[in-house]
Amino acid sequence: MPSHRRARTAARAALLPLLPIALAACAPRANENTTASANGGEVAPAATTAGGAAAAPCATPLETRPANAPDQQPTFPEQTRACAVNSNVAHDVQVVATGLARPWAVEPLPDGALLVTEKPGRLRVVSATGQVGAPVQGVPAVDARGQGGLLDVALSPQFATDRTVFWSFTEPREGGNGTSVARGVLSADRTRLEQVRVILQAKPTYNGTMHYGSRLAFGPDGMLYVTLGERSVTEVRPQAQDLGSHMGKILRVRPDGSVPNDNPFVGRQGALPEIWSLGHRNVQAATFDAQGRLWAIEHGTRGGDELNLVQKGKNYGWPIAAYGIEYSGRPIANSDGRTQREGTEQPVYYWDPVIAPSGAAWYTGTAFPAWRNSLFVGALREQRLVRLVLDGGRVAGEEHLLVDRKARIRDVRQGADGALYVVTDAENGELWRIAPRR
Numbered sequence: 001m002p003s004h005r006r007a008r009t010a011a012r013a014a015l016l017p018l019l020p021i022a023l024a025a026c027a028p029r030a031n032e033n034t035t036a037s038a039n040g041g042e043v044a045p046a047a048t049t050a051g052g053a054a055a056a057p058c059a060t061p062l063e064t065r066p067a068n069a070p071d072q073q074p075t076f077p078e079q080t081r082a083c084a085v086n087s088n089v090a091h092d093v094q095v096v097a098t099g100l101a102r103p104w105a106v107e108p109l110p111d112g113a114l115l116v117t118e119k120p121g122r123l124r125v126v127s128a129t130g131q132v133g134a135p136v137q138g139v140p141a142v143d144a145r146g147q148g149g150l151l152d153v154a155l156s157p158q159f160a161t162d163r164t165v166f167w168s169f170t171e172p173r174e175g176g177n178g179t180s181v182a183r184g185v186l187s188a189d190r191t192r193l194e195q196v197r198v199i200l201q202a203k204p205t206y207n208g209t210m211h212y213g214s215r216l217a218f219g220p221d222g223m224l225y226v227t228l229g230e231r232s233v234t235e236v237r238p239q240a241q242d243l244g245s246h247m248g249k250i251l252r253v254r255p256d257g258s259v260p261n262d263n264p265f266v267g268r269q270g271a272l273p274e275i276w277s278l279g280h281r282n283v284q285a286a287t288f289d290a291q292g293r294l295w296a297i298e299h300g301t302r303g304g305d306e307l308n309l310v311q312k313g314k315n316y317g318w319p320i321a322a323y324g325i326e327y328s329g330r331p332i333a334n335s336d337g338r339t340q341r342e343g344t345e346q347p348v349y350y351w352d353p354v355i356a357p358s359g360a361a362w363y364t365g366t367a368f369p370a371w372r373n374s375l376f377v378g379a380l381r382e383q384r385l386v387r388l389v390l391d392g393g394r395v396a397g398e399e400h401l402l403v404d405r406k407a408r409i410r411d412v413r414q415g416a417d418g419a420l421y422v423v424t425d426a427e428n429g430e431l432w433r434i435a436p437r438r
């Protein structure tokens with residue numbers, strides 16, 4: 001958005017003489033009682049410090065509530081509490097379908113129908129007019145206890161010709177369970193999956209019910225990226241730093257599950273070759289932008305939900321460097337309270353207080369010109385759809401949509417019609433279509 005960038009630069013230049021005042025107003029504690037700007041689409045200038053502790057990002061941040069972790073500071077000003085933006089986009093929310101059991105993912109099909117996973121283990125086709133089909137046959141059994149179940153679903157990049165579907169799920173195994181990925185061919189009548197086979201099994205098997213990840217995203221390189229969790233509990237979370245475990249990793253495999261030769265840890269003694277990046281907590285969003293870059297969002301502890309730009313072989317810190325505090329209120333056990341550590345990457349953005357992010361999509365459609373190149377993120381705990389505006393690799397603005405609906409948003413995807421599709425996390429979950437107001 002060049003015009004937007006110009007406006008921002010001009011605004012920053014105009015405000016330069018006021019910078020000391022802005023800095024004073026931007027001390028993080030002072031933000032708690034300020035009112036977010038509710039009008040104007042402009043992004044206010046970011047405050048920067050001349051060395052020393054980083055300032056809060058913005059004089060009018062959207063988030064003004066007390067932090068979960070009040071003692072932590074961002075590493076750079078735009079890393080948290082972005083400026084409030086208001087796109088003033090008139091949109092309608094159409095309830096396409098109801099009665100979906102804990103829907104976890106929505107994946108638009110080319111003809112306007114949608115695939116929806118239900119966490120208890122069912123995959124359904126919902127027609128463009130909202131008819132919910134019977135469960136698609138051929139889905140292997142899942143362990144649906146706790147956070148487990150049938151999770152993400154993705155179409156093959158060649159779906160138009162190979163009709164192949166990929167899905168992630170909590171696989172019941174000897175001694176516990178684990179995140180696995182399967183593929184199958186959707187029958188022409190869309191009633192069953194054929195030639196089903198599991199192509200990836202995250203190791204090791206563990207006997208728990210939390211932090212499975214998992215989103216699936218195909219990159220422009222044709223590879224399948226799989227996000228995972230670290231199974232949450234203190235005894236296993238250090239495996240997020242262990243290249244001999246898939247826990248807390250993002251993996252990259254060919255569509256048949258085999259390992260590409262150019263993965264970063266191929267040939268390293270003791271390393272699992274599927275690993276693309278490490279040091280993640282529980283990654284439930286993954287989406288490629290128009291430049292082919294992978295963005296992933298993970299659940300943090302209190303005060304530590306993260307947006308990361310995921311790069312080959314990089315370490316994203318968990319649990320040895322992380323924002324947030326333990327649910328007990330203590331510093332994160334394995335990090336000694338450190339938010340930075342050499343050899344680990346900083347998140348592009350973090351939410352404090354947390355929103356509990358799940359599902360994300362870069363918007364590239366034409367139905368909402370004002371939303372082009374925005375990153376949409378579903379929020380469970382905060383029950384809204386978050387829109388992030390990025391500028392130069394930093395978050396320049398944040399807007400919250402669908403707030404009045406008070407629903408946990410589990411996934412968001414863009415349809416072929418340029419509308420956004422959302423599923424809500426509930427026993428009686430819903431599928432919504434967000435389209436321009438007519």
Ligand SMILES: [Ca+2]
Pocket residue numbers: 279306316317318321322345346347
């Ligand atoms: Ca991190």
